[in-house]
Amino acid sequence: MKETKDNTYLKTNEASKIAGVRKEDELENFSYEDEDEIIKSELKKELKSWKPIEEDFSLEYHLNRLTKAELLNIARNLYINKISSLKKEELKNRILEFYEEKVHFLIENIDVERFEFLIDLARKKFCKVRYTNIQINDIGYFRDMAFLFTGILNGEDVIIMPEELQKIVLNKDNKSLRDRMENNGQVIKLFWGMCNYYGVIHIDDFKQLIKKYIDFDLSSMDLKVVLENGAAYYNEFEYDGNIGNDALVDNVDAIFLKQHKRIDLDFYPFKKEELLAAARADFQDKTKAYKRFYSFLINNFDIDVDVAEDLIFSLEADIKNNEKISEAISDFLSNFQLSNVNESSFIGSEVIKFANNIRQWIIKGYTPAELSSSTVVNKKKIGRNDPCPCGSGKKYKKCCGRG
Template sequence: MGLKEKEVMRLIEATNKMKNDFKGKDQEKRWRPITVSLSLQDSLNRLAKYELDSIRKKLEIKNASSLKKAELIQLLVKEIPASLEKIGKRLDKERYSLLTELVRNGGRLIAPNLETRQFNYFLENGILFTGTFEGERVLVMPQEIVDAFSKIEDTRLQPIILRNTEWIKLTQGALYYFGSLRLAQLVEIVESKLGEELAVREYLSVIEDAISYYKEVKLDEKGFYYPKVLDPEQVQREHKSRSTIGYYPFSKVQLLTAGEVGFVDRNESFKRFVDYLDDTFEMTREEAGFIVEELMYATKNGKAPQELLAYLQTRVSFDRIDSLRAAMDRIIDLMNQTREWFLKGYTSEELSALEQKSLQPLPSKVIDIHTKKKVGRNDPCTCGSEKKYKKCCGR
């Protein structure tokens, strides 16, 4: 190893050490000792000024950026309880259930197994605080929040919670299967499953709030997309190139199921591939499942069979050519049965069958019905996809 390579390795090690040290300090701060009977003011006093500013921004409190820490705490003590109903109207069943359980337990609960961002979500709303009490990690809801939350009428809020839950899951499910969608496309799909028109501004507020908690959706100026999509704009271009084909008609139940956090479409080809890896190589079914999941997402991102095989070869060793052929057979089987983002949620087999059904066999020279001219195999395709005829409708 040369001097330059050693310097790079030392830099990487130092960076990783800094990250681990920061993470350790963050965990130490998050779970420092706490009293379970806390007032809202005492809870806020535990936070740094930047954390208080995060709450202020989350609650959209205006004209308070210049306040000192003590002044800001006094303001938040008034504003947080007053904001509870507004916060409640953005919740889904999972988050609402956690809050109601805390209320029933008098504001104290053994900390559930949540991600760091999910603890931060509640902290940034100023309603839950973390710490260690009598050797156990706990969530604490200040008494003022318990009292204010108890006064919110459950019968009035419940229909909103159920509506939000459907909105969030349908959105996450649609993006799981279609990859990337503009707002208008997403709204149209969700409306078609609900059978009613969306209040778009309210819908956006609920989805953006859910993104900060679940991280199952990404959002930028071009639209919404699933986190594992490598190039959202390319997905949308591929959708546009297939303008004559609608999005795959998933049922409401299918999208709600795919909208569950951590959902993976483990179809029969997926299971066959896991069985093959489990039977052929020394690995657990969990390890095999992870590999096949990565291959599935590579397929969804439009990667070629050779690229999937190259990835597989980084995870397992093939000592015979027939083993390599068997692996490629499994790859092709998986690719044919995977619902692809580029194909608007269809598998390649389904789309091929759909195209065969709608198109008669075409000769090497066809007539463009608009120009009445012959179209050669190397000419632009008449469907408007901007691809050559031989690589599009002439295949």
């Protein structure tokens, strides 16, 4: 194999590094000029939120500084209804009217991590931004709910909490609320973990699956708000009120339909600690299959560690998105300069081994290798007039049974 390492090397593709997981339709005509425009656009948008401000902690002062579009966004994020036809001044007044009520509601539906951020800021009233320890995405999340505002004060970037929220946050800090937030956090992380391993998960399936992982009742929890805001904050999974999905899923409907046609197959029974471990922004399931394939790349090709990990990450995303194995192999091989067919076959066979031993979304978190065992399949028969197991409420013959 030493000969392969000497004669084969990885192509460099900075554009795909910048863009993350490669999507051919998005990057087909990608150029550095496009990249510059994207960066400039995002920077321009962000800079609009960092203008000189007065040392004023009133909510009304900061709302007055915003555009109608920004006020509309805040009102929606505060779950204030009947706002689409309001003028700017009316929007501002509606937010002022409902702010305290909605803040109490939202705080009760976040997790401890976000509350700790709010507590810290409430004690300071404002703080100078140190970009090494404050995430701009976190600031944007809270700014979109009018939980904080940003600007330049005495020549320095600062974030300010309005005094109306400061009083609420400091007064609400108690054990009962923190216990509730701990439960919220568990639910978010378990949902996130399931999105990672199953790709797509319907809320009805989630409610059934989570029962074995928690010792508290979900009936008093506003799951929609908890999960919507968890998705917005962590930005690693999505939730539309019915279906959640991993951020890397290309076609939610396609994965969902494939899953629920497998009525013979229950969702893979992960351990609680496995799901919680998967609820992490930098999570990579480094199974035996992963480690074997990683070693194969490092030992046989002249590539560094980071590039090997990126290649595996991208390949795994393609496979989980149910891309044809021939196309996944072709995409993977395009990263290499190969001198003969034998080298292509050599790599392709390892890709197939890897694909057969990773947890795939359309088969509900199982690996193809696991499904080769007949003991995995649920032999329960479902009649055509029985309720469809996908939770749609329709009869099986009119839903997933149509295929």
